[in-house]
Amino acid sequence: xxxxxxxxxxxxxxxxxxxxxxxxxxxxxxxxxxxxxxxxxxxxxxxxxxxxxxxxxxxxxxxxxxxxxxxxxxxxxxxxxxxxxxxxxxxxxxxxxxxxxxxxxxxxxxxxxxxxxxxxxxxxxxxxxxxxxxxxxxxxxxxxxxxxxxxxxxxxxxxxxxxxxxxxxxxxxxxxxxxxxxxxxxxxxxxxxxxxxxxxxxxxxxxxxxxxxxxxxxxxxxxxxxxxxxxxxxxxxxxxxxxxxxxxxxxxxxxxxxxxxxxxxxxxxxxxxxxxxxxxxxxxxxxxxxxxxxxxxxxxxxxxxxxxxxxxxxxxxxxxxxxxxxxxxxxxxxxxxxxxxxxxxxxxxxxxxxxxxxxxxxxxxxxxxxxxxxxxxxxxxxxxxxxxxxxxxxxxxxxxxxxxxxxxxxxxxxxxxxxxx
Numbered sequence: 244x245x246x247x248x249x250x251x252x253x254x255x256x257x258x259x260x261x262x263x264x265x266x267x268x269x270x271x272x273x274x275x276x277x278x279x280x281x282x283x284x285x286x287x288x289x290x291x292x293x294x295x296x297x298x299x300x301x302x303x304x305x306x307x308x309x310x311x312x313x314x315x316x317x318x319x320x321x322x323x324x325x326x327x328x329x330x331x332x333x334x335x336x337x338x339x340x341x342x343x344x345x346x347x348x349x350x351x352x353x354x355x356x357x358x359x360x361x362x363x364x365x366x367x368x369x370x371x372x373x374x375x376x377x378x379x380x381x382x383x384x385x386x387x388x389x390x391x392x393x394x395x396x397x398x399x400x401x402x403x404x405x406x407x408x409x410x411x412x413x414x415x416x417x418x419x420x421x422x423x424x425x426x427x428x429x430x431x432x433x434x435x436x437x438x439x440x441x442x443x444x445x446x447x448x449x450x451x452x453x454x455x456x457x458x459x460x461x462x463x464x465x466x467x468x469x470x471x472x473x474x475x476x477x478x479x480x481x482x483x484x485x486x487x488x489x490x491x492x493x494x495x496x497x498x499x500x501x502x503x504x505x506x507x508x509x510x511x512x513x514x515x516x517x518x519x520x521x522x523x524x525x526x527x528x529x530x531x532x533x534x535x536x537x538x539x540x541x542x543x544x545x546x547x548x549x550x551x552x553x554x555x556x557x558x559x560x561x562x563x564x565x566x567x568x569x570x571x572x573x574x575x576x577x578x579x580x581x582x583x584x585x586x587x588x589x590x591x592x593x594x595x596x597x598x599x600x601x602x603x604x605x606x607x608x609x610x611x612x613x614x615x616x617x618x619x620x621x622x623x624x625x626x627x628x629x630x631x632x633x634x635x636x637x638x639x640x641x642x643x644x645x646x647x648x649x650x651x652x653x654x655x656x657x658x659x660x661x662x663x664x
Contacts, residue, residue, distance in 0.1 A: 249366060287370075540554060
């Protein structure tokens, strides 16, 4: 029954340069996923199934979409006198509050959320990873080990530098060394961004960190120094896990849903979402008209398919007109694709309109000139509410932002339109 003595904070993330277009208008954890979900639904559903009754969601960048999506928490059964979920952006705090300076500072600014509920343990969970895990298993491990802090870890011998917290573990599962996103990889276990703390250990660590000139980061400034106590343990997890670090990772996680041996099982995992967000519960069934068909694709409700869809993820309310072909792509809510338009390996945000005879995602694979480190694998991305006129040609690794104010007929591979706001 350790879950009854536990509260959780979900670290909902902020703006991510590697996901710039998709996270420019929303928190990273609020990015849509898999036709009707958002990325944060995985963390929230894990918490729900683990019977964690009190949850705070920490976000400061564009919190509106998360507020609308989570609402009163009914979708995850967080309603009642002894249950609840609360969005905790910094501007809603007291008059002496400030923008969150880091993950540790975000929790520090909400110490009252902890003290008001008086838990024995506090969980901190990244809200932008995709996986299924019963957190009660971690809590049991934490108590059995007599741990002060427990991290969920994964064996990853080829971990890329500067991306993860890396650690060394002894035979008793103690963490004996920890480095946060080092430039040189020395250890082969990575942190999955899931932490369990004894409350009596966490609170003093946060207070001490708040008085120092640090980065106020949970991994670097809280976990690292605490290792000297000898009571920081690792809980190994080797199940399916997707880290949505960039556009390609986001695209691949969605495409995994279409495979014969998909690692992500939305139904078996019991992933819940708020069907009232965007009114998607009230969309009518999808219609296929004329020669319209979908092959090896996920198509949500409310769509009209008159063209061809292959190996794609189609969100609610999408319209694909006759002669159009959509392949290897992700089309979010209420996208419109005109007749005889062809889209290949594109990610299209909500309310985008393509005219007739458009070609997007074809040509030479030239890295994007602004973000070559993030956009080099061929995927083109279109921001919310973009309008693409008839007969426009767009290459690969093209980015089209929603502040476009000029007309264009061709965008070569690797180029960017807009994005100056």
